[in-house]
Amino acid sequence: MTSTPSANVGVVGLAVMGSNLARNLASREGNTVAVLNRSRGRTDDLLAEHPEAGFVGTFSYDEFAAALTVPRTAIIMVQAGAGTDAVIDELVRVFEPGDIIVDGGNALFTDTRRREAAVRATGINFVGMGVSGGEEGALLGPSLMPGGSDESWTTLGPILRSIAAIAEGEPCVTHVGHDGAGHFVKMVHNGIEYADMQLIAEAYDLIRRGTGKSPAEIAEIFAEWNRGELESYLIEITAEVLRQVDAETGRPLVDVILDQAGAKGTGAWTVQTALDLGVPVSGIAEATFARSLSSHPEQRSVSGSLPGPSATVAATGADADLFIEDVRLALFASKIVAYSQGFGEIRAGAAQYGWNIDLGAVSRIWRGGCIIRAQFLNRIADAYAQTPDLTVLLTAPYFVEALQRAQDAWRRIVQNAAATGIPAPAFSSSLAYYDGLRADRLPAALIQGQRDFFGAHTYRRIDKDGTFHTNWSGDRTEAPATSSH
Numbered sequence: 001m002t003s004t005p006s007a008n009v010g011v012v013g014l015a016v017m018g019s020n021l022a023r024n025l026a027s028r029e030g031n032t033v034a035v036l037n038r039s040r041g042r043t044d045d046l047l048a049e050h051p052e053a054g055f056v057g058t059f060s061y062d063e064f065a066a067a068l069t070v071p072r073t074a075i076i077m078v079q080a081g082a083g084t085d086a087v088i089d090e091l092v093r094v095f096e097p098g099d100i101i102v103d104g105g106n107a108l109f110t111d112t113r114r115r116e117a118a119v120r121a122t123g124i125n126f127v128g129m130g131v132s133g134g135e136e137g138a139l140l141g142p143s144l145m146p147g148g149s150d151e152s153w154t155t156l157g158p159i160l161r162s163i164a165a166i167a168e169g170e171p172c173v174t175h176v177g178h179d180g181a182g183h184f185v186k187m188v189h190n191g192i193e194y195a196d197m198q199l200i201a202e203a204y205d206l207i208r209r210g211t212g213k214s215p216a217e218i219a220e221i222f223a224e225w226n227r228g229e230l231e232s233y234l235i236e237i238t239a240e241v242l243r244q245v246d247a248e249t250g251r252p253l254v255d256v257i258l259d260q261a262g263a264k265g266t267g268a269w270t271v272q273t274a275l276d277l278g279v280p281v282s283g284i285a286e287a288t289f290a291r292s293l294s295s296h297p298e299q300r301s302v303s304g305s306l307p308g309p310s311a312t313v314a315a316t317g318a319d320a321d322l323f324i325e326d327v328r329l330a331l332f333a334s335k336i337v338a339y340s341q342g343f344g345e346i347r348a349g350a351a352q353y354g355w356n357i358d359l360g361a362v363s364r365i366w367r368g369g370c371i372i373r374a375q376f377l378n379r380i381a382d383a384y385a386q387t388p389d390l391t392v393l394l395t396a397p398y399f400v401e402a403l404q405r406a407q408d409a410w411r412r413i414v415q416n417a418a419a420t421g422i423p424a425p426a427f428s429s430s431l432a433y434y435d436g437l438r439a440d441r442l443p444a445a446l447i448q449g450q451r452d453f454f455g456a457h458t459y460r461r462i463d464k465d466g467t468f469h470t471n472w473s474g475d476r477t478e479a480p481a482t483s484s485h
Contacts, residue, residue: 074099
């Protein structure tokens, strides 16, 4: 049993993410890492496989606490849910006021707010921290989104900066905000990731069905795109996936993989939260619903004979090159919308929950380590540096110019997809959102009239202050009313 505290940070939960994060921590100068796992076997294996890490192995929560220097700092890397609460309860039992408990799992931010309030009452600091980058990021340098108190950041800051990914000389970590802010931002990050992946998949599908090119040929197109304004991790790995040939059948691997996309819930959380906040994230929503549709083969199998359009796309030669360039521009434009909607949700969440979130800092920490890392994020950082209180991201000058340059192609692609029956829900909804933002006047006026007709929900007028109701079932005169929106 450890008798003298020797570790400045500890990790609880040694599955792949936890063990990789522990190894990352141990590899950085100044860190000594205590480790603990529910089953002793994982701890024994980690100690045996990585003696160079100098881990302090512990086998009970009391032993774990005794191994840590004050203020004790523990990072929990267990599956979100009841398991997290159980670990927190054990750590609260053995920790003291001023110590720090960090949840590095994919927790729902409302759970983090609840946990933070409960733990704060004991005098212990609780930090919900988003961790992006998967297993490789955890080992080599993730993007980190910690919330929690200012006091906890004083201790955590140097530790987290030591392990974070580096982008353009800056560590990809910032103190996002208090209580659940870190997990909120990670949730939206994942929502944007859903949209980005769906848009890329739609671009691939359009090119394949629209030009007849093979996956290997489309891989080269994506590789070329990755050398321009679309440069990103997701574009890069798309080329790699499309190049892969199945060893067993000799077919492109993408043709062998079942077309049913999985999901772990963060996309749905992003959409549900946006609905609660009253902010539109239609691109993220369509991406989430597209995964849902893909995962219902019983519905698709009985719907394959539904009538479709007579038109087809069969672009070849120079026409194919023009079509592919249109797809590229449509992808870029739709991507701008996805990020604008995501940052709009973060802005709304910050206002709702009293968080002071630096949106420019968020875009900078996503430039490395995380799944949505991209050259594009520098333009977002520039936009918020120029206008920190920017209401709608896509109205920044760089994006206005990009959308002006892309929109004719974007409209052609959405039109083509509709005419030829190629599903492009994220492209289409992104364009509809863009046009909704631009509109001088929306048909919501009619909806308000309908709501007042059937439910006396009232309406406001454009020419005078106040709230009004029309007596639809009587003489149809209008009278001032108390709002029931």
